[in-house]
Structure formats: structure tokens, C-alpha cells
Amino acid sequence: MIDAEVIVGLEVHCQLDTKSKLFCGCSTDYRDSGPNTHVCPICLGLPGTMPALNRKAIEYAMKVAKALNCSVIEESEFARKNYFYPDLDKAFQITQYDKPLASGGHVEIEGDDCRERKIRLTRIHVEEDPGRLVHMGNAERGRYSLVDYNRAGIPLIEIVSEPDLRSPKEARKFLNKLRATLEYLGVFDSEKEGSLRVDANISLKGSERVEIKNISSYKGVEKALTFEVTRQRNLIRRGLPVERETRHYLEARGITQSARSKEMENDYRYFPEPDLRPLRVQSWVSGIVLPELPDARRERFVAQYSCSLNHARTLTGELRMANFFEGVVTGERKDLCGLAATWIADTLAGELNYRDMGIDAVDPHRFGSLLRLLKSGTITDKSGVEVLRVMLDEQMKGEKIETPEDIVGRLNLAKTAGDDSALMKSVAEVLRDNQKAVEDYRAGKNGALNFLVGQVMKKTRGRADPGELNRMVVSALKGSE
């Protein structure tokens, strides 16, 4: 039981990136505006108002359905989900219940066993976002809360997976794939705050299922599930039952916490929304032209740029990164694609992540110049990283932006030439000062060579090309025999 299989299913809510709200003409561009500035009688739910469906939102949702291989249902229907909460202007949410827009479909991910896995989808439906509460203090003890209805009526799609995921890591991969697909479709912007929210169902085979509500980040999903796996395994280890319940994920603490049982007793009393006619849009499907999607682009990257499968997967896993890569290797920089794949997928991605920076902040031309310096052998890989860090830091601080060449010149990072007497001198000094290591080398200990090369590197602050340096040290050792 303790090693029981992990079973995870996700309900993913994504804001569709339409210009106007789902049922009224209000702008969806509310994030930098004051509270309750993007509202009208309809999205405030004023008495007598009625929803008028935004056709664009349905088109967007149908693009997603087609891209994820779902079948659009002949006649779908909106329904009311009734519950009281101050952020819910009408005291019901217009959503879809037993007749969703689309059903079935799947998402392909690389499973934990490194094989392609098809994660089945249950359904996709369209619904409106509620407003938002702003607590003065905190929700429990604050003096009061304010309501902001700017978000009310933003179109959402909910994508529900079958319980096909087998680990928190797979859940993360599933989400990443979903995000990439939606961004490629141009219907979703993952960088907008609050654009994604996830409810996760998790159980250990043979035990009760737990629902974790309202996880609002990609990393959060993996963390919450990892926490929950440990918690449930611990319970089982101690012979305690896992209770069927709803839990909240506390992002700041990285833990899940049992929701008050009262919140589970909600009976939403769904019934068809009488103010909207049933939706008959199946015939639109054939007219939807899908753009190149992540899988196709990945294969193209392998074929066109000779990327490794792993690099191609990383590069195409985010629309912006894939676009950046192609921006770097255009025109005269075509010859850089091998270098670009490694440097973007491995080095740049890590440096950006460390700084919490988006790739949009990086200029592909300047980055291309850096790669050119590496390609021409002007600087070493180590110096390349240093130059990249300076570039990103300057970008982040908004300081004057130097070209990679300027940075190399200013920091004197140009590679030390092989015949440089200064380098020869450093080698000689190292050999003189490390007699023990020299003897070890001669005694056949290979590790000693690495040590000596490392010492020279240290002296020259990484400017020497490691391969060349290796050769120099070996020949110097031979010469001094």
C-alpha cells in the first residue's frame, strides 16, 4: 500500500485572451487598472441584464478543442452554477455542465518512463470568471474585504483530464504541454497574472481521492501534489485512512490544508441558463485552421536545425523560447544553430529562470553576437557565461546596454592565445609550485593533470581554452622530464 501508484487528474482553468469579456463588451485588459473600472451593468450582474455570448471566445475554445483532438458536441449548453459568494455578482456562475462544448481528446507528454504518453481528456467547457475579493488584512482576521469585478466575466476554458497522470512531475509536464499548445494557438497568455488556475485530484491506488483547489502556478501544481503524495503515504504508513476531502494549497508555505467541511456541502443546483440559446457550432470545426503546434515544431527543429530531441523539446516547449531560437538562427546566423540550441535551452533558460526574467527581454541579435564570439573561438564557454550574465544584469537593471564585444573588451575576456608567453609563464609557474602533483602525474595518476590544468585556469581567470591548455600542460610536463 505504501508504494501504491499515484493517480492524478487535473482540472485546468485558463483565461482566454479575448479582447472583450464573455458576455459583454467590457475590455479584458484590466490588470493595470483601478478596481471596478472594467465593468458594465452586465458583468456587474445588475438586475435585468442578460448575457450575450462573445463569439470570439467560442472560436478560441474550439481551436483548443481541435488542437487537443476533442470532439465538439453537436449541441452544447450553458448552465448556471448557483452559490453565494461576494465576488460572484449574480450569485451564479454561467458555465457548462452536462452538455460541455467538447469531449474526449488527449495531450501527449513524455512520461516518467521517457516514453510518449497520451493523457486522455474528459471534456473542455467554457465559463465566466468571477470577480475577486481584496482582503484588508487577511481573509480570516481582516477588518473587511473589498470586491473588484474587473475580472468578472473574463472567458475561461476548463480542461478536465482523466486520472491518467502518474506523478507530480507528469502533472507538471502535462500543464507545460497544455500551456505551450494554448500559446501556440494564440488564445492564451501565460504571463498574465492569474491566467491559469488548477484543481488537482490525487489519490494513491486503493485509497480515497483528495481534491486540491485553486493552485495558481505551474510550479505550485507539482509542489502541492508532491506534498500531498508524502502526506498520504505517511497516513497509510501509520495505518490511518486518507479521507475524501477538499484541501487548499497554501502557496507561501508549500503545503495543503483541509478546507472547512462546510465548503464541501455546496449543492450548486445546476440548471440550463435560460437567457442563452443552446450552442450549435460543430460545423465551425472544419473551418478552423490550426497553426504549427509544439509537437510539429519540435520535429521540425530536429529536422531543420539538427537539434537533439531534448533540446528541441525544451526550445519548443515555450512559444517565446521557440520564437527566440528562430530569431537567433535566421539569416547569416544559420551556422550557429547547434550552438544556439545548447546555449538557449541549457544556459540562457537557467540564467533567466534564476533572475525570474522573461525571454522577451533578450535581444536575439545581441545574443547572436555572443554566439558568434563563441563560434569564432574569441572567448571560452566560461567567459561566454560571464558575458551573458553581464548582458542580463544590465538588461534587468535597465543600465546602458553593451554589445557582447564591448563586454569582452571591457572585462578583458578575450581568449589567451596558445603561444602567449604569459600563458607559458603561468604553466611553468604552476608546474614549479606543484611538484607533488607533477610527480603524481609521472607516477601515472591522471587526476593530477586535471588539477594542474585547473590551477592554470585559475591563474588566467578562465580565458584559456581548456583543450588547448591541456595540450600545453602535457607538453610542458613532457618537456620538463
Next chain:
Amino acid sequence: MESRTICFEPDDRYNAFLRTCPTAPHGEGQLAGVAIAVKDNISTRGIETTCASRILKGYVPPYDAHAVSLIRDAGAAIAGKTNMDEFGMGTSTENSAFGPTLNPCDPSRVPGGSSGGSAAAVAAGMVPMALGTDTGGSIRCPAAFCGIVGLKPTYGRVSRYGLIAYANSLETIGPMAQNVADVSLLMSVIAGPDRKDTTSYDRPYNHTPDSDINGVKIGIPKEYFGKGVDPAIAESVNRAIGRLEELGAVSVPCSIPSMEYALAAYYVICTSEASSNLARFDGVRYGPAADTKKSWHAAYQDVRKEGFGPEVRRRIMLGTFALSAGYYGKYYAKAQVARENVRKDFTRLFADVDVICGPTMPTIAFKLKEKSDPLSMYLSDILTVPVNLAGIPAISVPCGKVQGMPVGLQIMGRPFEDERVVDVAYAYEQAVKV
């Protein structure tokens, strides 16, 4: 647009109005300068709109209902907001939080409901026309009780945008007036499509009543003359049908067996929808404010308990129950089946007949406080609710008196044949005109 004003300071001895507009602006057009009373569940920009409920006291809509925009654009003056059963829930206008409206034909009697204020304002001659709303008979019942004409249009023919919803799938805004021609005129202004109400149809009404009904086939359903219908009313309506035959119409006996379940289905559907529609009245955004020192759910309970009258609370509870997990299939889903059967019955009948006639109400207007138990009040809707379940048009036109009180002849038609029910009503009205 509204460049001139009319002075409207009526002697409102029947409590028809919740508020009047003493200087009502108006513009030019088909209805230039005509004072029109608007039922208080229809949103009027800048004019308090309460649905005769304490819970909306002080609520001033920032927008006009589509029908109100249309009558303003046609030059009409909004004379005031009329009394009604709270949120439209009633058949007597006694369920108003602001006191009942009295029937101008006999002030000891109710005017019917829920558009009782609109009917009384027209019957008393305070305004020539009014807007009412009809969810289960709320235009036709008070029209019959007060002796005026009221049309419940085909569902979707008049935009509901701005009508404060009670039961969305059943209700519609419609015209009320002293005569058929005025009803028809007002209908021509308010009918038509509205992109804000996506359940509305592009079926404008451009019709002048025509009294030629030669050859029109009239179905006479036996259920409209049977148990529960005052024989004196039945007799009065039969005489009216006789007049229609004299004018060339042909009457055919028929039956609507689905009527057995129509009333029950109606009350399940309307209360279910109402329980959801009325949930938004929580004191957060409008109306009397919630006590912010309490937790939100406690404050909601207070606001709703104090704000809603007993009949509204009853219907919210009934509807909440009908939609609850485990009961939905037993009530709401079953009611939809019964509704479908009513539709089918009408479709079947209208293959043979052009209109269906019967009494609007089974009795004359009741005395104030006469119907004290809710069920007997509900039963009086039996002849009007089938029309709402089927979404078809129906008109009530006065056809004589019983005990000195007006009787209404109800004429029901095929969907989108509002013109035809208007014509039959007009033919009768012209024939009996003194």
C-alpha cells in the same frame, strides 16, 4: 432627443403607481407625448426600480430596458413606475411591499396581478397605455380583472433586456391599453430583435388591426370551461365566441390534456428559475446594504430575510428545493417534460385551428384578502400558464360583466402570430362597441 415634457400628477387613489414622474420628458415620434406607465420590474434609467420589493429600495438603474429605450425613442413620456406583486410573484398585486393596488372597477377588489398597477392606471384613465410583464398570466389576468386589453407576446418577440428576471424562460414584456388598437400600436414599438437579448427573434411587428375574421377557425378547449371555472364566466365567454361566429369565425371543440400538469409544471419551473435569479440580491452592490460588521453569510441572511416578502421567500425555497441534488430529476426535469407536452398539445391543435379561445381567468376579480392561502391563489393561474409554457401569444379583451365586474376573453395563437390574436380581439371589440 427628449426635448419637451408633460406634466403628470394624477390622482392615484388606487395606489397604481409606486412613483410618478411629475415632469416627464418626451420626444417626437409615433408615441410623441403619450404618457406610458411602466411596471416596476422594467429597468428605467434614472428612475428608481424596485420590483415592489424592499430589497431593491433605492436602486436606480443606470440603464434603460430595451423596450423602454424603444418607447422613449418613439417619443413617449415615462409617466411613472407601477405597483405589482413583489418580483411578479402573485395574481392580485397584494404581494407588493408597498401596499396593494385597488381595482378601479370596485376598490374592494384586487386588480389582478402581477401587473395590477399598470392595469389599474390604464383602467382608471390615468394613462392610455402601460407596459406590463407576463410570466404566467401577469398581463392578461389584471387586464381581465380591470376590463382593459393586454397582450402577452410570443416569447422572444419583445426583448427582455432590462426586465428584472423572475422566470426567464416564461416571461415577456407586453403592452396594456384601453383598446386593441393602442395595444397593437404599443406592440409595434416594442417588438423586434435586440442583440443584448440573444433569445429575441428578428420578428418585428408592423401591423394595423384588421377586423375581418371570416373563416378563422377557433378551437374551444373543454378544459377552459370545466371544473374550477365560474359558470357565469364560461357563459359570458361562450356568448363572446358566439359573436365571433357571427363575424364568420368557425368554432371547433378541442382538448388540451396536458393542462392537467401545466400548473404544477409552471410552479416548479418559475420557482426554480426565481431561486437563482433572486440570489443576487445580497446587499453587496445595490439596495439596502449588508451589515459589514457581520460575516458575509450572516449579513446575506439578514438582508434577504428582511428584504423579501413572505411569498417571495416561499417561492425561493420551493425553487431551491426543486433544483437540489436528488430532487432535480423528480421536479425540475419532470416539469420540463410536462412543459414539452403542453407545447406539443398546442402544436397539434394549431395544425387544425388558427386561434384558441377561452376565459382569461376562472373567476372575476377577488375581494382584497379573499385568497389568503397561497394554493388557492396559484389555482387561479390555471388558464393563463399554458400559454407561457408554450411561449405562444395570447391577448385578453373585455367580454361583458359578471356581478358588475369585467370578464376577459383570452385568445391564443400560433407562435409569432401575435397579429392574428390582435385581429380576432379587434374584431370582437369593434363588434360589441356601443
